[in-house]
Amino acid sequence: MIKLLANDGIDPAGKALLEAAGFVVDTVNIPQDELPARLNEYDAITVRSATKVRKALLDACPNIKLVGRGGVGVDNIDVDYAKEKGVAVFNTPAASSRSVAELVFGHLFSGVRFLQDSNRKMPVEGNTKFNDLKKAYAKGVELGGKTLGILGFGRIGREVAKMAIGLGMDVIAYDLFPFNPELDLELGGGLKVKASVKTATLEEVIKNSDFITLHTPFIDKALLGAEELAQLKKGVGLVNCSRGGLIDELALVDALNSGQVSFAALDVYDNEPTPRAEIITHPKISLTPHIGAATNEAQERIGVELANLIIGYFKK
Template identity: 75%
Template sequence: MIKILANDGIDPIGKALLEEAGFVVDTETVPQDKLVEALKNYDAITVRSATQLRKETIDQSPSIKLIGRGGVGMDNIDVEYARSKGIAVVNTPAASSLSVAELVFGHLFTGVRFLQDSNRKMPVEGATKFNVLKKAYAKGIELRGKTLGIIGFGRIGRETASVALGLGMNVLAYDLYPFEGNITLNLQGGITVDIPIKTVSLEEVIGNSDFITLHTPFADKPILGAEEFAKMKDGVGVVNCSRGGTIDEEALLTALDSGKLSFAGLDVFDNEPTPLAALLSHSKISLTPHIGAATNEAQERIGVELASLIIAHFKK
């Protein structure tokens, strides 16, 4: 009987699918320092971003035949090393795309209407300085007609483009692998609209966008730093719902303080789970604690897709 440790949890529907297929699924989280000992009792493990599966852990877990990542990025797994040891490594790249894209726009709407600061000050000063605050937040802008630059045009980047186009925004996209094709808008009543789009250079995205959002894997060095911020138009807003480390956080703070950037929206950070204090307290930064895929709908899709991949592997 195949035993699976869902160490970072799994949606109940996914768990039920696995159990119906004859698998035993344990969902109690095992701390990282006790993981090697626990894995002696399992044939597979599923994780999200919290559990680390590095070379040392893989070497000490000879019974593991499959690693499943619920979500997109696999920065917490030594994927190629695991595969070289004959371990299957699977993930669910499509399941959370819409949830992440919608969070991007949560940060964008927050930034252009100063909600991150208003929500801090209204409870404290709303009854005594209402008109002062009203004046302070009176210069918001609309997203329609503005240009959204998307760095990284995989599934999440394209879903973000779809939302932007639906709002009437212009889209400039860059990816290491050029794309030319259609973005399909799914409208109410079953109506679909295909909009042609072609990726451009990174320089064009950086220099011509009103807002920039990142959707790239982890990089060895930041994609956006002081040099890139200097090339942007004044007043650009930047959103990162991809990976910590893709933005130089000190350069970001400098650009915000100088007024070069109007705001930032951050869901990911260099030093999770203890982000830089200056980021957490900054009045121009909209903050969320790495919740891009954390919707009920996305978690259900992730659970179902992950369960299907695991069943297919062990039943083949």
């Protein structure tokens, strides 16, 4: 009987699939510092972003045969080392793409219509300074007709592009690797149309975009540091629902204060779960607590996909 620890939880649909296949699924959360002593009770572990499966943990738990990541990135897993030890690693890169893309546009709409600042001030000043607030927020802009730059054109980047084109935006995209710029758009009612984005260099995206959204894996240094932020089109809006560290946060605060960047939207941070005070209190930053994939629909898709991958592996 195979025992699996879903240390960061798993959707009930995925848990039911695993149990129907004969797995014992434990959803208790074991703190990170206790895992080396307790994980060897299990044959497999599933994680999200909270639990880290590093070399030391893998060495301490030779009984582990599989690590499953519910989501896209595997930055919290030493993948190459796991594979060297014969430990299988699976993730679910497609399951949450739409949820993350929708959050990107939630942040974009918030930024262009000042919702993040308005929601802070209306409860405090709405009764006494209503007309002043109305005047302050009367200079919003529309997304339609503007250029959206996408840095990283994988599954999530492509989903963002589809939504942007649906809103009438021009889309330019950059990726480290060659990609297909053509997209299949579903317009509802079974209607599908072809569309495409313009491929661009990193420099072209930086200099020509009205808004930029990041969808790249973790990298060793900021993709948008002080030098890159200085080259942006003045008044650009930035969204990061990908990885903390892709934007230099202190340089971002300077760019917001100078007006080089009109607003920023962050779902991920350098210091999770304790983001910098300068970030979470800034009136020009729209904030969410790393919830890109946190919709009911995405979690069910993640749970089902991960369960099927695990079942398929152990059946072999």
